[in-house]
Amino acid sequence: MxxxxxxxxxxxxxxxxxxxxxxxxxxxxxxxxxxxxxxxxxxxxxxxxxxxxxxxxxxxxxxxxxxxLERHRLIWLFLKRETPFFTQPCQVLHLAPEYCFMKYFSAVQGEGYITADLESPWAKVKMNVEEIPFPENHFDVILCNHLLEHVEDDRKALRELFRVLKPGGWALLQSPVDANREKTYEDRAITSPEEREKHFGQKDHLRAYGKDYTDRLREAGFTVNPLDYVAILGEDLQKRYALPQNELIYYAEKK
Ligand SMILES: [Zn+2]
Incomplete structure (x- = not known):
């Protein structure tokens, strides 16, 4: 299997x-x-x-x-317990939308829920995150889960995400981060799927983020402090919900 x-x-x-x-x-x-x-x-x-x-x-x-997957269950619990996402109507941009979320998010947010992706057949809007076709200060919430490691210019994408978020809005900006790495490892000369897998852990990853991932979010303007939400939930719930061992929550605000 x-x-x-x-x-x-x-x-x-x-x-x-x-x-x-x-x-x-x-x-x-x-x-x-x-x-x-x-x-x-x-x-x-x-x-x-x-x-x-x-x-x-x-x-x-x-x-x-x-x-x-583990990370989706963690995000779900965080949204449910720590944010008004399921109780307050808002304008939501959900990038690279995951199948497991869409039905539920759409039911809660209705017309305000916009899914977007470059190639996913599920997404309402076909777009490149480096050039988001929405005006500034448009969304209350942005959900961007494990996408930035696939994007050519992630700094530009982050500036775009910050631009379209309303002041007072927030984004969940989840990416795989290697806690053993201080600095993000990237090299534009590495382009083949085989080499990318060897260097960055997956055939379509363009970098391996290190602990400076948070700095990259802050550079774009976000206020963010990584949160070990799995530790806050505790070992019993980690097992009960089969949550990830090493994923922090990046709840990023536009203040
Ligand atoms: Zn399920």
Missing amino acids: KTLIRFLLQNIPRKYLQRVAIAGSRLMVPFLKGHQIECPVCGKHFRKLLPYGYVISRKNALCPHCLS
């Missing part, structure tokens, strides 16, 4: 991956019934979740019902 999932992840183009994943993972639901793990996104319970990972397969990662 692990090998099959890794093969599919590495060989099916990203834009088709979710369709294939939805069909395949739903077939597994009857075999994973149980009560040990709860997916906070879809509310279903399982004995265990599916393994998932491009290079190293992680156990208990993918919800077979809604396709949430």
Whole structure:
């Protein structure tokens, strides 16, 4: 199973991956019934979740019902418990929208919920995050989850995100950050998928962020302090919801 999932992840183009994943993972639901793990996104319970990972397969990662991963469950819990996202109508820009969130976010925010991506078949607006086709001070909330490591000029993208956010607005700007790295590692000469995987951990990653990721967000104008929300939730909930071990929350405000 692990090998099959890794093969599919590495060989099916990203834009088709979710369709294939939805069909395949739903077939597994009857075999994973149980009560040990709860997916906070879809509310279903399982004995265990599916393994998932491009290079190293992680156990208990993918919800077979809604396709949430560890980081999605963490974001969901943060939004639900720490922000008014689910109770207050607002203008939302959701970049590189994840399938597991869209149905729920759209139901809550209605017309104010805009999904955007360069190639995803799910997105309402086709756009490059380096040139966002919206006026300044337009959105109350921006959700940008694991996208910036794929973007050519991430600093430009961050300036664009800051521009279209309203003063008083906030953004969740999640990226994979290597806590063992002080400085972000990037090299424009590394362009082949194989070399990118070797240097940055995935075939379509253009850099490996280090602890200075926060500085990059601040450079664009955001006020941000990384939050170890998994530690705040505690070990019992980390296991219950199968949350990531190493992901901090980057709640970035435009003050
Ligand atoms: Zn789920």
